[in-house]
Amino acid sequence: MTKYLVRRLLGAIPLILGIATIVFFAVNLAPGDPTLYYISPGMTQEVVEQMRVNFGLDEPVHIRYVKWLGAMLTGDFGYSFSHSRPVLDVLADFLPNTLILSACALTVAFLFGIVLGTLQAIRQYSFRDSALSVVLLFFYSMPSFWLALMLILTFSLFARNVWEWPIWFPASGMMSTDYEFLSFGAKVRDRLAHLVLPTTSLACVLTAGIARYMRGSMLEVIRQDYVRTARAKGLSERVVVFKHALRNALLPIITLLGLFIPVLFSGTIFIETIFAWPGMGRTIYEAILTRDYPVVMAGSFFFATMVVVANLLADVLYAWVDPRIRYE
């Protein structure tokens, strides 16, 4: 197992280098000039030229590539044009927030997806199965940014101001303005409350997709001989389904982990922007608008790396759950 892990990690290195290369050229060969964003009327040509030199844009693209890659390998991701600080500092500020949001969305999505899919499968063609199918299809086909706006409208604005519900959720940011003056318990509650709407918006599409896969997988497993064996042993239906069948039905679902992470990350770009969540998605979005190349490159690179890591994680999990796949 350790040997397999080491081999997979080593194999990931050329992959990540390739990703870095593609990211670099995609960003740098795109039309547009970062300096244009900072030019104001009346600037002389010399000032503009000086700005280009400062940004390191005066050299040909292949030279810039070698320099960028060399610097990156030593852990230097350059200097952000718009934030006026090292890219790594920018990442250190925003990346953890995105990871918190993504981790919450992923957990919620897999938990609900697995449970709902199972509940559908064990009563195939029942009213519950059909009703859940319709509801899940609805969430699956709804764009997450629209859902986000509806959630804000319902659970933040109307809940608070119109219907005056006892419970409503904040619509923007990670914490309230008076966060620093709260007690520890209130701080935790404040953080969690801010997580609810963005997590829900992100998780809905994923939940629906996972539930769909889970239903199919469970239907396949539930009619296997070993499920009958489990029943013949005198186990309760709960143990039969949630121990014997579930563990087998989960195998194909694990693959979805690697498959859905990219969907999740592109989702964060909309969701973080809508909810003013200080994360990497929003930062990349703003960096693209301001042509802040170093941030766009570093951000995309980190997202891509995490997709690679997630796939690796999925493979390891697979081996852990399925004894038939123990990599030699």
Next chain:
Amino acid sequence: MSEPLLSVRDLRAWFFTDQGIAKAVDGVSFEVREGETLGIVGESGCGKTVTSLALLGLLPEPPARLMDGSSVRFRGQELVGADEKQLRALRGNEISMVFQEPMSSLNPVFSVGDQITETLRLHRGMDRRAARAEAVRLLGEVGIPEPARRVDEYPHQLSGGMRQRVMIAMAISCSPKLLIADEPTTALDVTIQAQILELLAELRRTLGMAVLLITHDLGVVAEVCDRVVVMYAGQVVETGTVEDIFVRPAHPYTRGLLGSLPSVGGAGGRLVSIAGTVPSPLHWPDGCRFRARCGLAGDGCEAPQDLVELGAHGRAARCWRART
């Protein structure tokens, strides 16, 4: 005579499907006495597997349903209509099952030991360590070499014969009164078949349990059974001791089955078979269900046939000609 261990009366398991009602088991009665081996024989599709699953309430409902009047009594307790909790207490405990496909009947993601200890912990309330020790002992008892090592292995690491031994170890773990073995040797090599049958016979003697052996293989029946029930088209067509069935078969179908047994050095070496195929359970023929394939079919066969008692000891055949 004392009450039999298991008494099945007029068991009717029907499947309500989109194509119609499939009367897979249509009025089956038989009994199993303490410590005996009863064989249920018949072609594929005659309802023998459905019968075995129906005994423990393991048929999927819907589409299956046990019809009114069906009765399965085990040690005086009625199992048809019994609540799920009572049935669960019996399953794997007093009545256990071994299935046909050892390759797919064990859960691939749990170790052999886990699957055996699960039954022990459930029905005998053993703790983890005691159950594990018992699992190793059981694996040794069913003839698995190096049981202490094998207990941690997964099904895919074992051969078909070994897996069937594990299934048997699991089935006997709570010393059942009745072991239902549904085609336990069909999927195995001939040499392994003999070993498994021998193991079952030996366990029956040492544990004093009854065995209900379901098979299409008359050779197997001759080898291990005390009494035989022959099934055709969802009904019992003949019952009797092994000698009765093999030496004095009363029903034309039984004779046909015996006639289609290949024999070494038989005349011409040609294989004999019963003409035609088993009819569909959606449309059983009227009258004698075997009529269309029977060489002796005649005037008395249009009427539905009843089981005709032939002397004592539950010997009977579903054919009016058997009366004479």
